[in-house]
Amino acid sequence: MISLDDVRSAAAVIAPHVVRTPLLPFGSGWLKPENLQPVGAFKLRGALNALARLEDRANGVVAYSSGNHAQAVAFAARLHGVPAAIVMPDNTPAVKVEATRALGAEVFIVGITERVERARALVAERGAALIPPFDHPDVIAGQGTIGLEVVEDLPGLDSVVVPMSGGGLISGVATAVKALRPDVRVIGAEPALAADIAESLRAGELVRWDPLRRARTVADALRDEPSELTWAHIREHVDDVITVSEDEVLAAVADLARSARLVAEPSGAVAVAAQAKLGRGVAVVSGGNVDPALLARLLAA
Amino acid sequence: MISLDDVRSAAAVIAPHVVRTPLLPFGSGWLKPENLQPVGAFKLRGALNALARLEDRANGVVAYSSGNHAQAVAFAARLHGVPAAIVMPDNTPAVKVEATRALGAEVFIVGITERVERARALVAERGAALIPPFDHPDVIAGQGTIGLEVVEDLPGLDSVVVPMSGGGLISGVATAVKALRPDVRVIGAEPALAADIAESLRAGELVRWDPLRRARTVADALRDEPSELTWAHIREHVDDVITVSEDEVLAAVADLARSARLVAEPSGAVAVAAQAKLGRGVAVVSGGNVDPALLARLLAA
Incomplete structure (x- = not known):
């Protein structure tokens, strides 16, 4: 708690x-x-705090999100000068996908059930840090x-x-x-x-x-x-x-x-x-x- | 100045x-x-200041306005518990007329060239104070x-x-x-x-x-x-x-x-x-x- x-x-x-x-x-x-x-x-608040407290963010950050957390992590990563990879489900509104890309993040579109798995794979491949949406x-x-x-x-x-x-x-x-x-x-x-x-x-x-x-x-x-x-x-x-x-x-x-x-x-x-x-x-x-x-x-x- | x-x-x-x-x-x-x-x-700022500084507002206030100043004076008058009479030109968007009435003001719709004259007449009839939109x-x-x-x-x-x-x-x-x-x-x-x-x-x-x-x-x-x-x-x-x-x-x-x-x-x-x-x-x-x-x-x- x-x-x-x-x-x-x-x-x-x-x-x-x-x-x-x-x-x-x-x-x-x-x-x-x-x-x-x-x-x-509001998601920006949590993403900024989590990213600022990461001990090792040199290899970038990864997030999975239906939208607002994605943009928040992308924004926070750009602010700290680290790369962001965002996994988004294929039913995400287009406006949110575009906004995430516009913030400089690399976006991966996957089926809704595959997003956690794909995010974990990116973490493993890149040595990046996962920023979960709420947990x-x-x-x-x-x-x-x-x-x-x-x-x-x-x-x-x-x-x-x-x-x-x-x-x-x-x-x-x-x-x-x-x-x-x-x-x-x-x-x-x-x-x-x-x-x-x-x-x-x-x-x-x-x-x-x-x-x-x-x-x-x-x-x-x-x-x-x-x-x-x-x-x-x-x-x-x-x-x-x-x-x-x-x-x-x-x-x-x-x-x-x-x-x-x-x-x-x-x-x-x-x-x-x-x-x-x-x-x-x-x-x-x-x-x-x-x-x-x-x-x-x-x-x- | x-x-x-x-x-x-x-x-x-x-x-x-x-x-x-x-x-x-x-x-x-x-x-x-x-x-x-x-x-x-923003009009609320000026209307609030002007109304608060009126020495005699017992007989209410009068304003002429195409809209936002009208709502601002109506709001400020309600706050101070004084009646407001608002003169609006007949080309004012309906949304602004309705919003002014909803704030408790009495609204007078006139031709655009008559609004100052009508406002002055209301001031004279009622002994009310005019709150001009900017002057x-x-x-x-x-x-x-x-x-x-x-x-x-x-x-x-x-x-x-x-x-x-x-x-x-x-x-x-x-x-x-x-x-x-x-x-x-x-x-x-x-x-x-x-x-x-x-x-x-x-x-x-x-x-x-x-x-x-x-x-x-x-x-x-x-x-x-x-x-x-x-x-x-x-x-x-x-x-x-x-x-x-x-x-x-x-x-x-x-x-x-x-x-x-x-x-x-x-x-x-x-x-x-x-x-x-x-x-x-x-x-x-x-x-x-x-x-x-x-x-x-x-x-x-």
Whole structure:
């Protein structure tokens, strides 16, 4: 389990390279717009912290990701002048593949079930270091810096709503928030079509859903499942889960563009859809790498 | 002419009610996203400062505006618990009329040439106070707080690009920036179809364009012209003007949505279009109240 000190230490490491995102008033709550990070997602925080703490990165780094972690690792690697090899599943939106290549990374497109294997092969071939998308204490500590900022900026904070997939973001945020403000409720948000963590918390143990079942949601960055490490943090710190429908997610994407002037991807709007049901709190807008054609359809409707 | 002290004083007054917008890396420069203010535009800063400094506001406030100043005054009035009457020209985009009403203001729609007269009549009838959109020292000082923040956040600042219409925004920003950092270039941005200030600076005197000539641009919030007060600030402090085509403005709107995850209205993207030509500097994204159908068309293209 990571500690508040790990998160504070990560904050010092990443501060020069991330945007200190403000809290934006939104309805009866607030938004934490992590879609405004340079790669368009909170993932930059964890990737920067993990890469900065690597003891040996001379042979480069490897990551597997459906998108935002890919861009985050590519960005962090370029910043530190090391080569990055990114393995992406063949159902990744084109906009995310292109953005990763534009950051100077070498991209390998594989079938969704082969990505971990291919990433491990690259690590072995090259002597490179793997930066996992969520299953690593340094990655979790980096994401947790969002929790530090929210607590610092909003003395009246009563709840934080955080999207869940692999669980790295909520593990870090919950660790920071609960250490500083045990009275604040930390609430996970999941698409109903990928609500394995909601089911796990009800069952009191980690329940695994088939990847194809989780892949049904339009929230393409929320199709992962927790690791033992993130599940331990979630079980310890998360108070509740709110699940949302696909229509609610898409409505939140449109509402963010119209009322908050923010471009969010469906995964990035899941916590906002949950916040609408809760009626208060800070919602983390986790990413903004939406397919422009999808956003155009939602705005024209 | 306003002073740095006026701007600093405004900053203290408005700080509790405005978003402290961050600088976002963008291409080889930075963005100052004022579209993320509660009403979707920088105008909130000036309106809040002007309203807070009114000696007598018991009978309410009156404003005339094509949109963003209207919402700003309505927001500030609601915050201070005073009634607001807003006169809007009949070519105002519907989204801005609706947003102003939603903030609790009474809206009067008139022909574009009648708006000042109607506002003055309301002031006389009600004993209310007029808050002009730019021709007032307190409004200018409020907008200038953006300049303070940019200087504070970016020690390596070399230039600031600011859209110009009535000139309140650039008057305030230039006053703050030049007082603190005389070496920094303050550059105005105008649509070529409403480039009366560019022509005025070349001529060395205020050149007035017919309102119908200025009204050709898609940047509907940039169809005003300077007052004697704002012209005095512009002549003193502004180093240069970059003019942009309508296509460049619309391309900047699309680029902001795709690459910076920001929703901007055409007027709000004019400085970004100018920044693209300059190749550096901080561009003020002044507003985000775009017609959703227009943004949808630009994203689908």
